[in-house]
Amino acid sequence: MEREKTEGAARYGMVVDLDRCNGCGTCSVACAVENNVPPAGERANARNGISWLRVQRVEAAGEARAAFVPMLCQQCGDKTPCASVCPQNAVELDPGSGIVAQVPVRCLGCRYCMAACPYHARSFNWWDPEWPGRLAETLNPEVSTRTRGVVEKCSFCSHRLQAARAALAAAGKGAALAAEYVPACVEACPAGAISFGNLDDPGSDVARLAQAPGSFRLLERLGTGSKVYYHTEREWVRRLADGRAAAGDGRNHG
């Protein structure tokens, strides 16, 4: 079902340059700091931990350089699989920004959305969040903390969009377009590998990069209309993107 667009709406999206990404993990940590994602408990691992943005290292036999792929919610378009299965309306596609938001207080913890997400970009809170020592004093007041039993995921730091809109409105510049808005991962990337902006603005860097040769979306054949693009000049990395090619030995350490 095509949704109606709000007048003056944006469609925020991201292009990750995999040839620039050096796998430092700064985006992942910046995301956790910004969104009050708690540290892992002792029993947590890559499968049951909470990561809104996780960097995957992939290698292929015969290729000198590994590729690092930041994996986050791909912010699907109108056919968002997670939204369509949620019995609680806890997943909302904002027509004004194109952001797929998760509303944790509505979440029942059924995890249908996790099963539906083809990108494994959602995390379930298996344990009550804990910040050791006095670390809770460093939490970001712009983002509420989540409890055990709910699902959470990347929101493109939508609270920053709200703040940018509010600041623009307060300055009398209108609230529709927030040019100052960037998610925490984009801001933190020391390699400048992540571009962000309005995909519907043909003059924006992100719109140009998304259409550039070498740009692709993960599992594009599923038609999810995701708004996270990746870019690389390396053919073997692009082949991995549709999920059919094998990832070489795919092993990593360190």
Place this chain on the structure above:
Amino acid sequence: MTTTRRDLLFGLGGGFAGLALTPVPWKLLDDVSIWTQHRRALPVPARGPVAWKAAACTLCPGGCALRVRCVGPRPVSIVGEPRHPLGGGACAVGLTLHHLAYHPLRLAGPARRLGDRREPVTLDSALATISSAIAAAGRTRQSVMVLDRRPGRVVSQAWLELLCGLPNGVYATVPGEEATLAAFGQATPLGIDLEHTRTLLSFGAPVLDGWGRPGRVLGVRGGLRVVQVDAWRSASAALADEWVPVAPGSEGALALALAQVLVTADPARAPQPARAALAALAPAQLAQRIGLEPQRIAALAQALAAGRPAVAVGGGEAGAGPLSPDNERAIALLNVVLGSLGHEGGIVARRPLPEAGRGGTGATFASLAEVPEGSVRVALLDAADDGRALPWPLLARTLARDALVVSLSPFDGLLARRASLVVPAPAPLEGLDEILPTADAALASYALSSPLLPQPAGALDAVALVQRLAAATGVAVDAANHQQRVTQRVAAITATGRGRLLARTGAGYEAAKPADADAAFALLAQGGVWIDAPDTSSLDAGRCPLPSAAALEAWSRPAEAVADLALVAFAARGTAGSTPVSPLLTKLYQESDLRAATRVAAIHPRTAGLLGLREGQAVRLESAAGAASASLRFDERLAPGRVAIAAGPEPSALHPEAKRTESGALAVAESGHDGTWRQTRVRIREA
């Protein structure tokens, strides 16, 4: 009309059916999600006015400039300064710098160790203990040693003033990324003209994973061909244009083999003593020791010659520790052969940073490995951290039987736990600190990290500690406090009239001309930076470092077959020092495969098969130095006969509440006489 039981049932049934058509069930469903959530268990962050403040990361020598977002008095997030003229951005460890003052391992005040526990003591009592031990050292002619992991600061000067007033002061350091450049033995500091370098040959240095000023390396990466020589597929090897896997400890042998190929083709590339030394080496035996085919070595040498300007760097890996001086001299010799010394795109002179204060020459300057065994009565471990590993046996070797070890670290880290006494210094973002030029810097620079948080009552600034100790031991030191000393140094820098002072503005950085030293200090405290002018003096081209005869002879012999596995230690910079990392780094070390934790040991499947071990199995690593627990992971890119394990971050930093167990490379690292732990042999068995 009478109401029958059937009417009642119809009514109830109809009522329930009708209810299903109302919003009530949906509201109930909604509420179930709320009832099942434990919202009272969640912390509610306090709100307040938001302000962005300038700071700098002090967790490693990189000194990345930061912008800290504060809500009220509390820092809540950090970003690397993107437009910094020396290279922008910050790493994942730096982005959690603000967590450290709140870390569970934070020490609140002075304490002494009693067995496995720690007992709080007063500052006066702690100072009396140290003074008494210093006096005892004077009587017994034993040494008072200060270990400084970040030399060159005004705090370092203060330590030198104290040590120079003592009859037996030793100022010790541990070689870092600067070791290759120091091996040239030039009178002036050296740097690398990376902006014009075409090929960077790294002998185990993590050049693409936190080396030098990381933002600078990222900035030049596009035009730089990186060749990584590493015993395993490290993060830098995975990002390099070419990875050259070698046997652990054979870095110097490969440097000599490459130099030999180049000098054989063109003898004029090296002065006579080096030519003779290289001619005496047998290429086949060198190749066998390195673990590479001679053809690959020849091809690599030709690529280096074709890709000039080329620079070779070594050491500096945070977990693997320094290369031996002989290895570093071999790498320096290769640089001479490549013609990179004193040329554009190569290794260039950098002016020394102006000092302030008296300093002194009465103390003995030494690398920690050079300090005589059992000679130290008092070891004072400065709080400054370089983010690199330091195995306890390397330090313990120098200690006398009744030595007093005093840690100034603000954290209950690896070395602090071994110390007899702790006198915690301010944590990061609590005290003033200096940012000095990195090892790779071609230009001298100077910046400051200003305190954003108040320091706790129990913390004592290192300069204040020096002054208290000096008063107690009768040594005359400068009375200026830390900030006054920094201001004096800023005055000395501006007095040179060299370089430019850039003030941080909303749009970036602008040249500024402060009226006096106080104004210059204020600009630097607000995120400004001073950058020196280029040094145009020429280097002493006649100096050609040579490895020792013993090393040349050893590299010429075939490698001995040994049954035990060779330890390959590694760590990301900033994660293996005495400062713990934030528990939030579990996102990288536990909840993803991006970084390997100290509890994971990697070996080749064939090696595991020979030992009868399977993937995921709990194992115990044992060496002459100790033992560590780990779970086994197979890695086909690691050569057989090796085991790779991280030296940090220590598990108690990530999980302070968990039971402490020995894990990681530092638990098994054997310190050699040359101050390295790269020759450690490990046995591995089922736990």
